[in-house]
Amino acid sequence: MSASGVQTYTPREFHRQAHDALGNPQIRANFRRAMDGLMAKRRDVFSDWDLETLRELGANIRLRALAKLPDLLEQLEANCQANGIQVHWAENGDEACRVIREICERHEAKAVIKGKSMVSEEMHLNAHLEEAGIEALESDLGEYLVQLNEQTPSHIIMPAIHLNTDEISDIMHEKTGTERTRDVDYMTAAARAQLRERFMAADVGISGVNFAVAETGTLCLVENEGNGRMTTAVPPVHIAVTGIEKVVEHLRDVPPLYALLTRSATGQHVTTYFNMISSPRKEGEHDGPSEVHLVLVDSGRSNIYQDDELLDTLRCIRCGACMNHCPVYTRVGGHTYGTTYPGPIGSILMPHMMGLEETRDLPSASSLCGACGEVCPVKIPIPDLLVRLRREAVGEGRGNVPGAGVKRTKKEVAAWKTYQWLATHPAAWRSGTAIAGKLQALVPSKLGPWTEHRTAPRPAKVSLHALVKQHKAKRHQAGKSDDDGEKRS
């Protein structure tokens, strides 16, 4: 985001970016088609599973890990070190960048090859390394394309999902000189050949981590392209970077989470590669890096951890199912959010990382339809957390999220106080609806943006309160026994 030339989006401009995306037929079609496909794949792949039981299991594994998080992190560190993996702690993204840069500099690295890592996106690692004269090349195909196109990922699992075949062909043609084509195999083979040389030449490989197993000191990496294995096995130094919440307690916790992750993310039973990294190259082994580092990044996570509601945010295993199923994300795409993590998970995570002032429009960018919560493989109550952050934004929460209260305006408070007064004074409420009904013709037919696309609702001439009264009176006359039983009207 910060490197010159890179297309920039910011959460502050959510409305403008949404407007642009909504008006872009290419973006609309690309996301709709891709998300429809992903939803169908997920549905099919889970069709013969007891999904609710599996989600419950996944949620409990994550909850147990979070309940023991401080201890598990210490255990992870000790077991990694015992395995020969060097462990580093970083309080924020800048610190993590510095740690990584220093490792690179110690090895006089000029070229870094990267596997997919959203945490590295979160801290803008590529830009940071570039400033230090170190070239970082993305090796995940989607990330590679996004990097070639000087963009940021628009989805956490499928970074280039906003691009279609023709656009990819154009990018590869312009940036790498391949033929213009719709032949996907040709383009994949070309990218593979281009990357292959870079793997061989890289001084350092940087990857993310999907699960860090505390009891064994093992780093699990889930991927489909083999680039993760190349990144972590070919260069002489491997640096894994991840958030502190990615730790799980036992090795046996991994299979259920992996089963949920691949099915929820891409509708796959398994991925093509599942890497378990447990040490640097040992004596007598033919390959693997001679040094392995693990950088554990906090970046606001331990602050989230302090709050018993917000804590649920940290259960996330980064499958992206919430965005695939989000009717808002599907329409505006990932870039509109202007954040590393877009969609529902981004809207509950980014306010902690960037503050509510920057991300003020994200918690409200949901109709609370519940689709995200319904598909979340670890049952994060995303809609409830969105409401919690809305509360924080207007200063009626616990006040422990950065920027709390930033959206509180006198005008809106006055509106809700008026609503409160009316809704707690039934006689006034009834008069209000009666007056609205009588003044029907005077109610404006233009109600701002609502009526640009829809007709305005018309207050009924007679409210339900009044209709029920008339109805009861008629029934009473007709000799029906029930009165309306009201003592308090």
Add this chain to the structure above:
Amino acid sequence: MTPVKLYPPKPEKVYFFGTCLIDLFYPEAGMDGIRLLEREGIEVHYPQAQTCCGQPAYTSGYQQEARAVAAAQLDLFPEPWPIIVPSGSCGGMMRTHYPQLFAGTGHEARANEVAGRIYELTEFLLHVCQLRLEDRGQPEKVAMHTSCSARREMGLGETGPTLLARMGQVELVEQARATECCGFGGTFAVRHPEVSAAMVEDKTQAIEATGVKRFVTSDCGCLMNIGGRFEHQGKAVAGEHIASYLWRRTS
């Protein structure tokens, strides 16, 4: 998932919480809901002091205001009768969020007790009244949009369609992406009007593509949104609350 709910036998009396949208904009839908219940031999009590469940303030983050409004509704249902709500949105608010809203306050026990008696109208008609319907209308194809709160928050994706299936002359046709939100979302439609408009446009297109001239819904928020979009386009697709549709064709 909502846990399996054990339904009681049909009671003699119920409360009816009409919702503010119905009160102001769609009162006949409320009346039709009451008529359907009365036809089942149930005495329907409509507390005249009811106003709004508090959801608009709640989902906007105005917790104190929501709590004050919700607290005023808690007093309206002193007898242990079921409380019938002709909306999954308001029903979901009262069943799911009242306990959260009042947790740790003096109203907690009462909020939980009231929440336990909340039934969405189609849920109650189907599972408690075991409603039988004698369809007197002309043969007709109809589409249904079940609100997201009815479907996901209350777990009632099937109650509306099941009732419609009991109508002899009605053929329910399912629109593409039937489970997707129509874009209303209460204040969402105001705070993110362009995104909301794109969503309702897709919803109306999907309904229109089925060839129906009528759609029904169990929530007046969706009705206002989808119906308002059709009307704005001058399309001859009419919307109706499912209570009105059932009553109109069986009375």
